[in-house]
Amino acid sequence: MIVFDLKCAAHGHVFEAWFGSSADYEDQQARGLVTCPYCGDAQVGKAVMAPAVVAKGNSRPEPAPAASTPVATTPDPAKMRALVEALAQAQQKALEGSTWVGRDFAAQARAMHYGEQDRASIHGEVAPAEAKALISEGVEVAPLPFPVVPPHAKN
Secondary structure (H helix, E strand, C coil): CEEEEECCCCCCEEEEEEECHHEEEEEHHHCCCCCCCCCCCCCEEEECCCCCCCCCCCCCCCCCCCCCCCCCCCCHHHHHHHHHHHHHHHHHHHHHCCEEEEHHHHHHHHHHCCCCCCCCEEEEECCCCHHHHHHHCCCCCCCCCCCCCHHHHCC
């Protein structure tokens, strides 16, 4: 596995992404599968990364000087689980009363925006490029933090 810091061209969002290899990254990038998780922009490239330099086995790291500011620590797993659970519950509450429209999302969102269909709360699937097109038309859309299992796929 390899991790890259990536940056979207539209808004400069920097995010981390994992790939099986550099070749996997290049392949997914060429096929337009690498998109910004914040805005959906497909114009994504590698961001400047700090190199991971491993210390020699016979050298000891210098002790860190006493800092006046707190040092960042590894997040508490229990707190992270609670945060993810809270986000999942917030998404579930936001989707109450919303109708799953699957891949018909873009067409229905446009129809509602242009007054061809009554407004309603819907959610579904849309390609990043199509989501960007909807936003540029003024259609109000937002990505969900977690994937949604389509109703027909639930056990």
